[in-house]
Amino acid sequence: MSQASPQVRSDEERPLGSGPVLSTFAVLVGLMFVAAAYMVFFHAPTEKVMGFVQKIFYFHVPSAWNMFLGVGVAAVGSVMYLVKRTDKWDRIGDAGVELAVLFGAMVLISGPLWGRKAWGAFWVWDVRLTSSLVLVLTLVACKMVRGYAGAEAKKIAAGLAVFAVINSAFVYYSVDIWRGTHPPKLVATLAPAMKQTFWFSTLTFLIAFFVLLTLRLRTGRLQSALDRLHLRLTESGLDD
Amino acid sequence: MKTSLAIPTLFALALAVASAENARAQPADTSTPAAAATTKKPIPPGFEPIAGKEAQAESVSAPLLVVLAYGAFFLLTFGYVVHLARRQKALSDEVAALRQKLGKGGSGA
Numbered sequence: 154m155s156q157a158s159p160q161v162r163s164d165e166e167r168p169l170g171s172g173p174v175l176s177t178f179a180v181l182v183g184l185m186f187v188a189a190a191y192m193v194f195f196h197a198p199t200e201k202v203m204g205f206v207q208k209i210f211y212f213h214v215p216s217a218w219n220m221f222l223g224v225g226v227a228a229v230g231s232v233m234y235l236v237k238r239t240d241k242w243d244r245i246g247d248a249g250v251e252l253a254v255l256f257g258a259m260v261l262i263s264g265p266l267w268g269r270k271a272w273g274a275f276w277v278w279d280v281r282l283t284s285s286l287v288l289v290l291t292l293v294a295c296k297m298v299r300g301y302a303g304a305e306a307k308k309i310a311a312g313l314a315v316f317a318v319i320n321s322a323f324v325y326y327s328v329d330i331w332r333g334t335h336p337p338k339l340v341a342t343l344a345p346a347m348k349q350t351f352w353f354s355t356l357t358f359l360i361a362f363f364v365l366l367t368l369r370l371r372t373g374r375l376q377s378a379l380d381r382l383h384l385r386l387t388e389s390g391l392d393d
Numbered sequence: 394m395k396t397s398l399a400i401p402t403l404f405a406l407a408l409a410v411a412s413a414e415n416a417r418a419q420p421a422d423t424s425t426p427a428a429a430a431t432t433k434k435p436i437p438p439g440f441e442p443i444a445g446k447e448a449q450a451e452s453v454s455a456p457l458l459v460v461l462a463y464g465a466f467f468l469l470t471f472g473y474v475v476h477l478a479r480r481q482k483a484l485s486d487e488v489a490a491l492r493q494k495l496g497k498g499g500s501g502a
Contacts, residue, residue, distance in 0.1 A: 186470075190463065205455040209462045216466070255473055262469075263462040270453050361470065368477050375484040382491040391494060 178364050185357040189350070197350040206270040209263050211350055214340070215358035216259040217285075221321055222362055223253030224292070228318040231311035243307050244373035246314055250295045252365055253317070257289035272334060280327040281335035288324050291317045 193211045200207035230246025233239075264282065265275040276282065295313045299306045328337050343351060 186467070193463075206458050208459050212463065212466050255469060259466055259469055262465040266458045266462045270455055270458055365470075365473065365477075368474070368481075372477055372481050372484065375481060375488060379484055379488050379491070382488060382495065386491060386495060389495070 175364065175367055178360060182357060182360045182364055185353075185360065189354045189357045192350040192353055197347050198344065200347075203271060206267055209267045211354045212358075213260060213263040213267065214351070215355045216256045216263065218355065219256040219358050219362045220253050220260055220288075221325065222359075223249050223251075223256060224288070224314075224317055224321045225249070226366065227253060227292075227295070227314040231314035234307065234311045235315075240377055243311070244370060244377065246311055247296075247299070248366055248369040248373055250292050250310070250314055250317075251369060252362065254289065254292045254296065255365075256362075257285070257292060260285060261289055277334050279333035279335050280331040281324065281333060284320065284324045284327050288317060288320045291320060 189211070193208050197208065197211065199205055226249030227246050228249070230242050230244070230249055234242040234246055264285075268277065268282075269275050291313060295310045295317065298310045298313060302309050327333070328335055340348075340351060
C-alpha cells in the first residue's frame, strides 16, 4: 500500500473542482457564460435576414471550434499512444474524444434548430452537415470500442481517432470546397457588436474546454489508479 | 500502427479525388439560404398561396428555437460536469476502499 507516493495519492484522490487554480477558472467560466448569454441577447443586434434565430450562431460556432480542439487533443494523445504505448497518452486521447463528442453534440443540436428557421427543415444532407455527423459518429465509435473490443481496444480507438482528425479537416474545409447549403465562414464580416459578442463567447468556450479537460484527465488518472490497485489485489490474492 | 493509418490514408485519397472532380464542375451559388432555395425550386410566376400544413410550418417561433438551443448548451455542459463529479466520487471511494483492503491484507500477512 505504501508504494504510491503521498504526492501522487493526494493528486489522484483530490475531489472534483479542488485546487485553487481550477476552482478559480471554474467560477470564472461560469460567470463568463452568464455574461456571454447577456451579450448575445442584449448587446449583439438582431441580424437583418435571419432575425432572432441568428443568435444561435454565437454559441454554435465556438462549440464547433471546441469540437475541433477536442479532436486535436485526441489526435495528439492517439498518435503518441500508437508510438509509445503508455497509459498516459491513451488517457489524453480518450479525454479529447469525450470532449469532442460533448461539443459535437452541441453543434448537432443547435445547427438543426437554426436550420429549421433558415431552410425550413431540421436537417438537409449538405456536405458540412453530413461530414459533421460522420465525425461525431466516428468519435462515438471511439468511445464504444473501448467497452467492447477487448485487449486491442486502445489501439483501435487510437486508430479511429486518427481517422477523425482527417475527417475534421474535411468538415472544416467543406464549405469552401463544395459551397453547399451551410453558410460560409462569416466571422470576418460581422458588425462590431456582433464581433465582440462572438469573440467573448469563443473565449468563454475555450476556457470551459480547458477546465473540462483538466477534470476529465483527473477522472482518467483515478481510473488508472483503480486499475492498478485491482491488479495488485489480484497479485496478492486478496481479490474476491 | 500501419493498419491504423491505412484507413485515414485511403480516406484522404478519396477526398482528393472528390475535390478534383468537384473543381471541374461549376458550383451553383448556394452561399446563402435564399440562393440555395432558388436553385432547388423553380421560381413561381407570381405569389403562390399555401394552406394547411404548409402554412402552419411557416409559423416557427424563432425565440423557441433559440431557447431550445441555449438550453441544450447549458444542460449538456452542466450534465457533463455532474457526470464527472459523480464518477470521480465513485472512483475515489473505490480507490480508498481498495487501499484499505490492501493495507489490512499487508499487515495481516
